[in-house]
Amino acid sequence: MIRRLCIVGPGLLGGSIALAARARHLAGEIVVVGRSEASVAPAVRAGAADRGTTDLAAGLRGVDLCVLATPVATLERQLAAVWAAAEPGIIITDVGSTKGRIVATADRLAAERPLDFVGSHPMAGSERAGFAEARADLFVAATVILTPTGRTAPAALARVRAFWEAVGGRATVLDPLTHDRATAVVSHLPHLVADALVDAVLRMDPAFLDVAARGFRDTTRIAASSPPVWREIFQDNRAALSEALAAFRKSLDHLEAVIALGDAAAVEAELERIKQHREKIG
Amino acid sequence: MIRRLCIVGPGLLGGSIALAARARHLAGEIVVVGRSEASVAPAVRAGAADRGTTDLAAGLRGVDLCVLATPVATLERQLAAVWAAAEPGIIITDVGSTKGRIVATADRLAAERPLDFVGSHPMAGSERAGFAEARADLFVAATVILTPTGRTAPAALARVRAFWEAVGGRATVLDPLTHDRATAVVSHLPHLVADALVDAVLRMDPAFLDVAARGFRDTTRIAASSPPVWREIFQDNRAALSEALAAFRKSLDHLEAVIALGDAAAVEAELERIKQHREKIG
Numbered sequence: 001m002i003r004r005l006c007i008v009g010p011g012l013l014g015g016s017i018a019l020a021a022r023a024r025h026l027a028g029e030i031v032v033v034g035r036s037e038a039s040v041a042p043a044v045r046a047g048a049a050d051r052g053t054t055d056l057a058a059g060l061r062g063v064d065l066c067v068l069a070t071p072v073a074t075l076e077r078q079l080a081a082v083w084a085a086a087e088p089g090i091i092i093t094d095v096g097s098t099k100g101r102i103v104a105t106a107d108r109l110a111a112e113r114p115l116d117f118v119g120s121h122p123m124a125g126s127e128r129a130g131f132a133e134a135r136a137d138l139f140v141a142a143t144v145i146l147t148p149t150g151r152t153a154p155a156a157l158a159r160v161r162a163f164w165e166a167v168g169g170r171a172t173v174l175d176p177l178t179h180d181r182a183t184a185v186v187s188h189l190p191h192l193v194a195d196a197l198v199d200a201v202l203r204m205d206p207a208f209l210d211v212a213a214r215g216f217r218d219t220t221r222i223a224a225s226s227p228p229v230w231r232e233i234f235q236d237n238r239a240a241l242s243e244a245l246a247a248f249r250k251s252l253d254h255l256e257a258v259i260a261l262g263d264a265a266a267v268e269a270e271l272e273r274i275k276q277h278r279e280k281i282g
Numbered sequence: 283m284i285r286r287l288c289i290v291g292p293g294l295l296g297g298s299i300a301l302a303a304r305a306r307h308l309a310g311e312i313v314v315v316g317r318s319e320a321s322v323a324p325a326v327r328a329g330a331a332d333r334g335t336t337d338l339a340a341g342l343r344g345v346d347l348c349v350l351a352t353p354v355a356t357l358e359r360q361l362a363a364v365w366a367a368a369e370p371g372i373i374i375t376d377v378g379s380t381k382g383r384i385v386a387t388a389d390r391l392a393a394e395r396p397l398d399f400v401g402s403h404p405m406a407g408s409e410r411a412g413f414a415e416a417r418a419d420l421f422v423a424a425t426v427i428l429t430p431t432g433r434t435a436p437a438a439l440a441r442v443r444a445f446w447e448a449v450g451g452r453a454t455v456l457d458p459l460t461h462d463r464a465t466a467v468v469s470h471l472p473h474l475v476a477d478a479l480v481d482a483v484l485r486m487d488p489a490f491l492d493v494a495a496r497g498f499r500d501t502t503r504i505a506a507s508s509p510p511v512w513r514e515i516f517q518d519n520r521a522a523l524s525e526a527l528a529a530f531r532k533s534l535d536h537l538e539a540v541i542a543l544g545d546a547a548a549v550e551a552e553l554e555r556i557k558q559h560r561e562k563i564g
Contacts, residue, residue: 073546123495143493172493182490185483190501192537193475195556199533200526201467202559208464211425211454212563213405215504219472222497223560227553234541234549244482245538251481255474256527259516264355267516271509274477277484278505281494 001166002027006063008056008078010034010043012125013095014069015134018048020167023136033059042131057085065163067120068094072232076105079117083109091116093160097183098237099147099176107151116156119147119176121183122169129226140168145183147176184240188233189248192241194223283448284309288345290338290360292316292325294407295377296351297416300330302449305418315341324413339367347445349402350376354514358387361399365391373398375442379465380519381429381458389433398438401429401458403465404451411508422450427465429458466522470515471530474523476505 005027007014014032021027032049033056034040040052053059060066060082070078075096082092083106092115096102099119106117124142144164148157161171174182198220201208234241258266287309289296296314303309314331315338316322322334335341342348348368352360357378364374365388374397378384381401388399406424426446430439443453456464479502483490516523540548 123493143495145493181486182493185486186490186494186498189482190479190498193479194501195553196530196533196537197472197475198556198560200471200530203529203533204463204467204526208468209563211405211427211464212468213425216468216472217563218500218503219476220560221500224557227550227557230553231546231550235546238541244486247485248478248482251478251485255478259520264513264517268509268513271477271512274480275506275509277491278480278502281491281499
């Protein structure tokens with residue numbers, strides 16, 4: 001399917017893509033590009049990649065699919081660098097958690113030099129980072145959101161979709177703005193809220209953490225995720241996150257008001273309505 | 283250790299206590315008391331109890347330890363009924379999620395008729411309810427908070443502590459008010475926040491639930507808990523929940539303000555500080 005696959009940034013996500021592509025024989029050759037020899041060595045040593053390099057142009061030679069898997073903060077800069085170094089005929093995709101800016105950057109670059117780009121967001125990962133955490137089955141049953149624009153070639157979209165499905169993902173399409181609003185409320189907001197929950201306990205009395213049970217641990221698990229990764233996501237998706245926070249505050253105020261009224265039936269009806277929706281997603 | 287153990291309310295918690303006491307041979311006889319024949323039959327059929335009855339006085343005859351495991355809303359009424367029907371020498375405990383009111387009720391009842399009461403809160407359970415969900419190992423490694431007052435006899439406290447430890451729990455002591463503040467912030471607040479998160483998604487666009495990944499599912503799992511149970515807990519612990527909500531809003535405002543400032547290092551430092559605390563609880 002792919003003659004030569006290049007993954008820029010062999011961390012948790014990039015490394016898992018390499019492992020999955022290797023396990024499923026999706027590429028004739030797999031090349032990883034990193035900032036340093038140390039960053040590419042583990043993927044090569046694990047057999048996930050055939051070669052590793054710190055030279056982007058060398059890594060992109062003869063590549064038909066390039067997956068950009070560097071942190072969100074460096075994605076736009078990296079995309080411009082890949083765009084300049086790539087050979088014609090390449091399809092480029094990424095794994096960024098926010099899509100509005102990267103897709104706009106790609107459209108701007110494509111106006112200068114027509115190359116195929118399709119924004120991707122595989123909704124997989126963990127609170128850990130780095131190649132050591134990479135797994136060949138990371139994308140199995142994971143939702144992968146593709147964010148084409150009016151400029152996206154249907155053939156490129158089909159190829160990127162097929163790639164994600166080949167590694168086990170469930171591909172779905174959203175426009176970039178809707179993607180950013182949806183992930184703000186189902187991913188970035190819950191993360192910020194988990195952080196605020198832990199901080200609220202510290203504010204009341206750090207000793208109270210000693211009596212935290214499974215409910216608290218589940219609800220705040222994502223607060224143990226990588227600070228550099230999430231700092232970038234929060235910054236990058238600030239506008240949509242503000243909208244999601246406003247919706248959340250309305251919901252919290254509403255629930256508090258219903259409880260304050262002391263109308264047991266009304267509280268129960270609200271909890272029941274929310275439970276019904278929550279149960280739909282397993 | 284116990285000649286005759288009586289459990290009032292053989293649901294998830296009461297049923298699990300019966301199963302655990304049976305499995306560990308902690309009582310010579312186990313009696314369950316319920317509102318109806320149908321509510322006590324499953325525990326008897328499963329062999330968790332020797333007898334079931336709807337007659338509280340009959341159920342309490344010759345009992346040395348009684349565990350009140352009815353819903354929070356009925357606990358105070360049930361406690362008064364148990365107090366009136368019990369024979370001298372009994373020790374009474376409960377499993378309620380809030381402790382201020384039940385402990386005050388017990389102290390008031392004890393002023394009229396001296397019986398031993400020790401407030402207990404086993405921090406175990408699940409989003410499901412009923413005897414069908416009961417498990418003999420529900421309390422293994424669970425924190426069990428005991429809330430003695432100045433009136434509590436040390437021997438009664440020691441006996442109740444030994445009972446919870448015998449079913450696998452980790453007993454710890456807090457005064458009732460501190461208990462209610464601690465559980466408000468580590469248990470009741472996370473639940474309300476999980477409800478508000480689901481509601482915020484519905485407010486923005488219910489279709490966004492389709493792209494919810496593991497982070498959202500973990501964070502909102504408790505929003506699928508029993509509405510009647512949680513309605514009661516929210517109502518009962520309203521004062522402490524308000525304090526916890528105020529702390530949470532401060533934390534959320536603070537984090538939002540740090541993100542809005544656009545100072546990447548400051549955001550990362552805050553996330554790192556919170557992560558360090560979160561990691562302590564596993």
